[in-house]
Amino acid sequence: MTTQTTDSTASALELPAPDDTMTWLGDRSRGSLERAREMVRSLKADPPCDALAVLRAWNDVEIEISNARASAAVYSETNPEKDVREAADVTMQQVDEFATDLGLDGELFEIFDALSSEGLDPTATRLLERQLRDFRRSGVDRDEATRARLRELAQLELRASQEFGRNMREGVRSIRVRPEDLAGMPADWLTSHEPDDDGLITVTTDYPDSVPVGTFCSVPATRRAISFERLNIAWPANDAVLQRLLTLRAEHAGLLGYKDWADFNAETKMIRTGSAINEFIDKIVAASTDAAQRDKQIVLDRLRQDDPDAQDIYGYDLPYYSELVRKERYDVDAQLVRTFFRFDAVLQGLLAVTGRLFGLTWEPVPAAPVWAPDVAAYDVLRDGTRIGRIYLDLHPREGKYKHAAQFTLVEGVRGRQLPEGVLVCNFSRGLMEHSEVTTFFHEFGHLIHHIVGGTQDWVEFTGVSTEWDFVEAPSQMLEEWAWDPTVLAEFAVDADGAVIPEALVRRMRTADDFGKGYLARTQMFYAALSVGIHQHRPEDLTTAVREAQQRYSVFPYIEDTHFQCAFGHLDGYSSGYYTYMWSLVIAKDMFSAFHAEDLFEPHVAARYRDRVLAPGGSKDAADLVADFLGRPYTFDAYAAWLAE
Structure with a gap:
């Protein structure tokens, strides 16, 4: 050791x-x-x-x-x-x-x-x-019996959380289909998915398989089949685990005198109360409904060109037909776009962009000991001085975390230990969808926050230690750099070395804005589900999913699916999934301080780094943002973007 x-x-x-x-x-x-x-x-x-x-x-x-x-x-x-x-x-x-x-x-x-x-x-x-x-x-000020039960609850909650995550990691599902059932798939994807001895191709629910199939496969039955499997990961096991976890959390909050877990969980966040979460959800729903219904109708009309009898559009058809709308209406072909985003080039481009923006250098450490052969380590330098280390674990493997997240390996404490962080993702090793590129920028933003903010005297305030409904804002803002034509020109090139055309990038951005209203409504479905099941503790969680989707999403529930079992945020974020949209409101306002023609403007970038990221959690998030913007943040920038 x-x-x-x-x-x-x-x-x-x-x-x-x-x-x-x-x-x-x-x-x-x-x-x-x-x-x-x-x-x-x-x-x-x-x-x-x-x-x-x-x-x-x-x-x-x-x-x-x-x-x-x-x-x-x-x-x-x-x-x-x-x-x-x-x-x-x-x-x-x-x-x-x-x-x-x-x-205690x-x-x-x-x-x-x-x-x-x-x-x-x-x-x-x-x-x-x-x-x-x-x-x-x-609960330190409670009686002995209450303290004993709170101690027991803490252990039971952790074990339930671990079981919930383990069931998702180990619950990968798959379908086996004929090659002709994968019509429309990109050539490089098909090359990496050879038929087996039975002449069938296996498609798993891991992201590099299921996301491209949902987006590009022109065979409706295949899209439905893989979507059904994705929505049933960890069913039925995690349904019982989640019910147990909700019961434990409710008892925990009640013993401490809170109305419910949502109130207990919100107390330490910017939003403060569970009821305020519901009010925020309603505010977003009101702001996004017109755009949501308008764009949904466009996608439904496109579906009806192929299926005149279609009465609605379901989740298994939405990515495919949204992609067709973007291709036909905005002249954006995602299969063409992905040819400009080779994983290795994207990685090097991301390092170059973030290094320039934040004044950092990423120095490979090939001899660093790692837990898997494809994990890469980089020392992080600022002005020639090493300030931390990052580990990039970016491709799928059996038993690994199935989504994308930044994990802490070491919390930075000034003069004691340097921060070390881990980026865990599940990207393809070849060509990437542009949505994966923005995810890469997003998650890397957490890593930067962890390292740049990891110079506090107190470990309580180091790195990403702000209120939990702010932590996504810096990462959401960094996604903007993945949409800038000048930025992308530095690393987005096809196999012949041609740089992605600026006109294409601008059409991509316009096309991406299509559907933002119904995506906001979908996010509010997730947020309402996460807070609602902690406030009301329904007997049937699948019914709760159906009802929340009917009320908040503009797309219908898919029968015999159990989304709650693989919605990992119900563990880590518990009742607080609203934080993604709350943070996006702040991210849009912070981004308004950058100059559209020069996203690397040194004075603005340095002020953002030093006033928002570097302080970690040593100040309230609202004060950090006000220090950067010179005023309190507002809803205005988000509302203007949503209305565009």
Whole structure:
């Protein structure tokens, strides 16, 4: 086992060789937890009278807990070996149990409650206030029986969450079809999907298979079949798991005096209350309905050219016919577009664009130990000084996390350890859809936030530690660079070396704006489902999906499907899926500060980096945005974009 360093110019974490992983995970967890336990014992035995000294001692404890939890979380979601993933789950349970005990420790609470903020700087004062709030949200001031039950609930919730995620990771489905049932598919996709000995081709529900089939396959039965499988991943197992998780969360919130989990979960976010989530959803629905109905009718009319009897358009036909509308109405052929986006070129282009924008250098570390052969490591430099490390795990494999996300490997703490982050995606190794390119930019934005914001004195405020309904805003804003013709010209070239035409990029953007109204309504369906099942706890979750879709989406429910079982955000985001749209409102306003003709304008880019990203969570998100814009954020930019 290797240990952390305290040299701020050295890597805070060295990963083991694959054969040593199990031992490494156990040793790292036990070592970090034992150090944390000893620190807590010392703090309780002889607590300093000085508030700053107590906060520093507590910071040491939280660093150890964070290191143990973060590495286990990455291995749980990404390691190729099932026994390692399971061991990582156990490690996370141990870490979470210890953290729960600390939150319910009355002696610790008394130490913090007796402290005065006099003499503390604003950030340390914020930390003290945050810690006292978190103690109370843990239930430390409740009676012994309640504390015992809250301790038990925390473990049960974590195990249910792990089971929910595991069922999705391991629940990949597939269909087997004849080659002629894949008419319309791109040549490079077909080349990578050879028929088996029975003459059939296997199409899985993993993104690089199912998304292109849904978009390009001209055979309706094939589109329906793969869509049906995608909407039934982890059914029926996760239906029972989700019901259990909702019950646990409701009891948890009730024991702490909250009306429901949505109110408990919203308290620490910008939105503050569960009822405000419903109000926000209604606001977006009102703003998007006209555009949603207008664009849906256009797609439905195009479907009726092929199927005159069609009364409505379902999710299994929407991507295909939306693509046809964009091709025929806006002269944008996604199969042509994808020829300009080779994965390797996109990766190098993304590194170049973000490096220029944020003043960073990405330096490959080919000798870095990694958990799978296709994981790449880069040291991150600013002004020649290394400020962190990133790991890119970008292609599908069995047992791996199935969506796209940034995971923390090490939280950065000034003078103690550099931030390290992991980007986990499931991209094709060949040509990419432009939607995948924007996803790549989006998720990389989280990684940048983690690294650039990872220079705080307090681990509580490092990296992406703002309110959870703000964390998507910087990433959503970075997507704008994936639409700029000048930016794309730097890396979007076809096999003959021809640069993507500026006129095509502008048509792509116009075409992409088509459907934004009905996409907003779909997002509000997801948001309403996530908050609604936590507020009302329906007996039948599939019925709840159907009813929420009928009310908020403009597209009908597909019978005998169970979307809730593979909607991973019902775990991590719980009642807070609204955060994506809330963040988009802020992202549109922040982007208005950049000059349309020069997205790399140094003064604006540096101000954004230093006032929004670099402070991490040391200020409220609304204050960070106001510092950058010179005013409070508004709904205006989003509303104007939606109305275009």
